[in-house]
Amino acid sequence: MISIIGAGNMGMIVAAGIKEKVLISDSDISKLRSIKYKNISIAHNNIDLARQSNVIILAVKPQDIRGVLKEIKPYAKEKLIISIAAGVTTLFIEKVLGRVRVIRVMPNMPAMVRKGISAISRGKFAKAEDFKIADRIFSNLGEVVEVKEKMMDAVTAVSGSGPAYYFLFxxxxxxxxxxxxxxxxxxxKLAKATFIGAAEIIKSKxxxxxxxxxxxASKGGTTEAAMKVFKRGELGVIIKKAVKAAAYRSNNLTNQHC
Known part of the structure; x- marks a missing residue:
């Protein structure tokens, strides 16, 4: 049984992408009442969920992770723990739960339309089969890549925060x-269609x-004129600074849960 603790935005996106039966819990009862997916069942609480599960996906806020881990600790020993909690390391989860198999995943917002990309890192005790399980779950939401956990701050700044950059532009x-x-x-309409079309070209060509x-940007043309303005305004430098700031903030969160 695959289970999810946390019925927030990303928790529900993951749940909707899983084809088999899913058990879910959340401290906010109102979120559970609004669930209408046929494949999702509601657990009475996190302990009830952990007892019934083989795979537990943690989709809670970083500040709530320690409390949730302490709740499920008595039932976590033989389970696969998959965390999508931002800034929470596999080492932190292992410190709280002991020698458990942990996979850390950073999905992103386009997962809601099955066009996301999820970065996956393995914990110390996770096996190849555990990675395959995580890959199967998150492949339903888009692409999957494996990265070293030390690169998760950079991944967060690019693919995690990246959709907002595109929305802004x-x-x-x-x-x-x-x-x-x-x-x-x-x-x-022109701006949206142009970005969508350009993204398709990048993907297909x-x-x-x-x-x-x-x-x-043909020489002497309109696009070249615009590109010169971007260059004079150091758009590339601004983007690097923005990504650096996002990665720095991610690192701050990570240092609280490492």
Whole structure:
């Protein structure tokens, strides 16, 4: 039995992607009452859930993780623990639960439309078969990559936070279009469709990003003029600083749970 502790946004996204029966619990009863998926059953509490489970997915806030681990500790010894709690290391979970098999996963928001990418790291006692189980679960939500756990802060800053960067740029592009006289709905439609189409090209064409830019930015053309503005404004430097700030914050959270 696969079980999930935490019926928040990401917990429910993961649950919806699992094809077999899922058991779920949450301290907020109102979240459980709103669940309508046929494959999801409700556990009375975390202890009841842990007793019935082979695989326990922790989808709780970092500040709640210690309390949840202490609750399930008596029943966790032979279970596979998969944590998607931001900043919580496999070592921290092992310190609380003992010699348990732990997998850490960093999914991202596009998982809600099955277009996500999840980075997976193994704990000290996790086996190859445990990785396969996690891979099978999160492959339902998009792509899966295995990374060393020390790289999770960088992963968080890029793929975890990254969707917000794209949302922001889409918004800013639409606002710039409005400033040139386009109506709000048309400006947003153009910006959204352009990003979606560009993403599909990146995915489907075996070309580098640099080559794709060259195909659009012909010498002396309109795109080249825009690119020069980005370069003068040091857009690349700004993005590096933003990613660095996100990674630094992720590291701060990690240091609280390591």
């Amino acid at each position: 889409t918004y800013l592009l639409a606002k710039a279009a409005e400033a040139k006289g386009l109506k709000e709905d048309l400006a947003l 075996n070309l580098s990003i640099e080559d794709l830019i060259k195909k659009v």
